[in-house]
Amino acid sequence: MLSEKELNRYKHPIAVPGMGVQMQEHLKKARILIIGAGGLGTPVAHYLSAAGVGVIGIADYGVILEEDLHRLLIFNMQDLRKHKAKMAASRLFSLNPWNKHYPFLIQVRPDNARQVFQGFDLIIDCSQHRATHLVVNDACILDNKPFVMGEVHNWTAWWGGFNMAPASGAPPASYRCNEFLLDDFRNFDAGAMGATHGATALLMVNEIIKYLAGVPGLAGKLHTFNYLHHQFDVQDLHSDAAKIQGVKEQGLLSADDYGLEIVPDVED
Incomplete structure (x- = not known):
């Protein structure tokens, strides 16, 4: 239940058609883990927290x-060299x-x-790291957890x-099933724009809030954006039953199998 102070805090989103007190309470019950407190993860975390998501975990081993x-x-100059998470x-x-x-x-x-x-x-995997994506994919498949990647x-x-599970009734799709769709959208040239990270995070959060509220649109969809030419596209994700079954049979692999370089544990 929302307290009187929370009802006042969220009175504007509660007033949005289709939301209301019940949906705001549903957001409060949500428990979301965000992997990566970087250019994508921090604005995602910021807006989910502001929206009233009740429990937010933030996993990151890096420093600012x-x-x-x-x-x-969300960080300032005095935060330099401190742990991002x-x-x-x-x-x-x-x-x-x-x-x-x-x-x-x-x-x-x-x-x-x-x-x-x-x-x-x-x-929500905001690591922007293929090896981590694969670990997240396999762990979520094994424990039947929904996940978002970007x-x-x-x-x-x-x-x-x-x-x-998409609203169409099609089987759920995994990241492994759809890597072939993503190759054209990977650009490993140097450089990172703050605005493109922030814009992507806001669009992700909007769909995540709709997903938590039971509105179709996030499940089984791949959103792609070219901000330079203002080109946006949404396409269906594919489900490959053999690949999903392979994950269930093999379980989590070794770090070497994923191509994941293990970093030392953080000393707090």
Whole structure:
């Protein structure tokens, strides 16, 4: 139940047609883990917290660097060299103390993913790292958890809702089933725009809130954007039963199998 102060805080989103008190209470019950407190993860976390998502976990083993501040707008100069996950949780608490924000100063990897994911009902992978995507995909398939992934490369971006049953009744799609769709949207040239990360995060959060409210549109869809030429597209994700069954039979692989370089545990 929302307190009187929360009802006042959220009175404007509650007034939006189709939302109301019941949907706001549903947001409060949601438990979301965000992987990566960088240019994509921090604005996603910021707007989900502001929207009233009750529990937000933030997993990141890195520290805040000055050259990244142009796209890490929840941090300040005095935060340099501090842990991103811990400072993100602190900033989000100062924004919305009605929610719970838990920092995980870890690298998500095969030996901890399923344990970390326990207790969360939606995983959002903002790591922008293929090996981590594969670990997240396999762990979520094994534990039947829905997940969202996204990346931003220069002027282009993509994101989609995976392991979710589409409104069409088609079987849920995994990340492994759809990598062939993503190759054209990967641009590994140097450079990162703050605005493209922020814009992508806002579009993701809008669809995630709709998903939590039971509105179709996120599940089984791949959204792609070219901000330079203002070209947007949405297409259906594909489900490959053999690949999904292979994950269920093999379980999580080794870090080497994923091509994941293990980093030392963070000393707090």
